[in-house]
Amino acid sequence: MHWADYTAQTLKERGDIHVCASGITPSGEFHIGHIREILSAEMIHRACLDLGLESKYIFIVDSMDPLRRVYDFLSSDYEKYIGVPLAFIPAPDENGNPTQGDLNYAEYFLKPFLLSLEKIGVKPEVVMNHEVYEQGKFAEKIDIAINKKNEIKTIIENISGRELPVDWFPYSPIGSNGSMDGVEVINYEKPYVYWIDENGVEGKSDINKAEGKLPWRIDWAARWAIHGITSEPAGKDHGSAGGSYDTGIPICKLLGGEPPSKMVYEWIQIKGMGPMSSSKGVTIGPVEALELVPPEILRYSIARSKVNRHIDFDTGNTLFEMADEYERILSEASKKIEGELSRRQEIARKTNNGALRLSQINRGDDPKNSWAGVSFRHLALLAQIKSEDSEVWESLRKSGHLEKSPTTALEERLERMRSWINGPHFPEDSKIEIQKVISEKAKQNITEEQKNFLIKLKNRLEKCEWDDNSINNQIRNTAKEVEITIKDAFVAIYWLLIDKNNGPRIVSIISELERIEVVDLFETISNTEN
C-alpha cells in the first residue's frame, strides 16, 4: 500500500474529518525541498479524500516569523529589520535592496512558489500566519500559554533537555522599532502584554492583534489546535528526539487541542551536494525544476519514495531513469494480470498504482493520459537532432512510437526536454552535437585509412537511397573496400559527426539528417592534412 494511503487509513481511525497541513517560513527562495513538505501533506490529503473522508489541505505561511539575519542575497539595509515579522518587511528588489511597493517580504517569495504549486496541481488553502494573529485567533492560546507558563517551560526543558532562561516568557511582543529582538516582558494583564524594548521604550501588545507572537514550539502546537490539524508531516529537523514535534504534542494538549500524530519526512538533497541550503546557493527552485521535469514526474519523484528515505534530486542521468520508470509502471498498470500474484507482487502493484494515482496533476485524472509512449532517452536524442517539433513527430511515426498526432502530454514533454537540453543540467555524456565541420579533435583521432574511408563513403552517400538500410550498406561495403574493420569505420564516423568516439546508432542519426548536411560535413574532411 502506498504510504499516503496507509496514513489515510490510520487517520480514519481517528475520525472522518481531516485537516492536512504544511508550514514553511518564507525567509528566502523556495526550493525543491519545500516541494516535499508540501506534497507529503497534499498526498495524504488526497488519499483521505480517496478513502471517502472529508479533508482539506492548508498551507500555513510563517509570515509572522522574524527575519533572523541579513542573508547573502539581502543588502545591509535589511539590518534594521532583524527581528521583524516577515509580513511587515518590504520585499527586496533584484539587488537585495528594500523596495517601496506594497509587496511584503513574505509575499515576494511566496508568490512564485504558489504558481509552481498550481502547475503541479496543488491548490492549498493558504493561511498567512500573521493574519491569524491579526484576527485574534491565537489570543485564547496565548492566554493559556502565559497562564501555564511554568508547565510549558517544564515540558520544553524536560523533553528537549534544553534549559530556558529565567526570564523566559511564552510570548514575544514586538517592540517600538517593529522588532521582537531584545524586548523584555514586564507584565501581563489580559489582553495586554507589557514590555520594555532595548531602546528603553515601554509599551504593550494586544494578544488579539499581530503585535507579537508565540515562540516557535508553542506557535506550532497552538496552530494544530486552532486549525484542527490532524496530519502535518514535518522535516526531520523537527523529528529528532526532543525536537519541536515532541514538545508540540503535550503543549498542544495543554492548550486544549488534539495534536496530529508524529510523521517525519527525510530531506531532499541535490545529488552529491548535500542538503538543500538557500544560504549556500545549493538549490534548485521549483520553477527551474518544472522547466525540466514534467509536473506529474516531479510529483512522482516524491510519491515513489517512502517518506523516511532521503531523495537525491538529480537533474542528470537519474532523471532519465525516473521518467522511464514512470512510463514503465504506467504500462504495467494497464497490463492484464496473468495468473496469481504473490502477496508481495500484489503489494508492489498496489503501491505503484498508488504512486501513479497521486502523481496526477488533478486528483482523479486517469494516469493513462499522462502516458507519453516514448522513453526520455529517445526523446532526448530526437530533440537534439531535430530542431522542429514536427520533424520529431515525423520520426516517431516512422519508428512506430506515434500513430497520429502527439498527445498533449507528449508535446509538453518535448518542450521541457528542449529546455533541459539547452540548460546547464543536461548530462554532458548525453549531449549530441552534430558537427558542421570536422573538429580538431576528430582530425587527430582519425587515421589516414579512416580518412580514405570517409572520403569514399561521402561519394556514395551523395547518391544512395536515404534510409537506414542503404546507408548502413554503404558504410559496410565501403569499409570492406578500403579494408578497414567495421568498428574502425564506425568510430571514424562518430568522430566526424558528433566529435566523440561513440554514441547512439549512428546510421539512424544519419538517416534523420538531411543528405546535404551530411555531405557538406564529409566534404570538410577532404581538405584536411593528416
Place this chain on the structure above:
RNA sequence: GGGCCUGUAGCUUAGUCAGGUAGAGCGACGGGCUUUUAACCCGUCGGCCGCGGGUUCGAAUCCCGUCAGGCCCGCCA
C-alpha cells in the same frame, strides 16, 4: 553526549507495520531486428537480505546486541 533514519544483486531499490520459497529497474553479458556502440525486442548472469545471537515449525521481516553510513538536536523550517 542524546536521538532518528538507513544498511537487500555492480548501482537504485521493493518487500519490514499484518513472519510463510527474495522481486524489479538500470548496468553488465548474450542474442534478435540483413546494421555496430545510447531508439525497439528477447534472454542470461548476478543476493549467506551489514554482522552475531534469540523467539518460532518457519525470520529480510519480531526481540536483544553489534558494526557501518547519513542526519537532527540554537525561537532555521
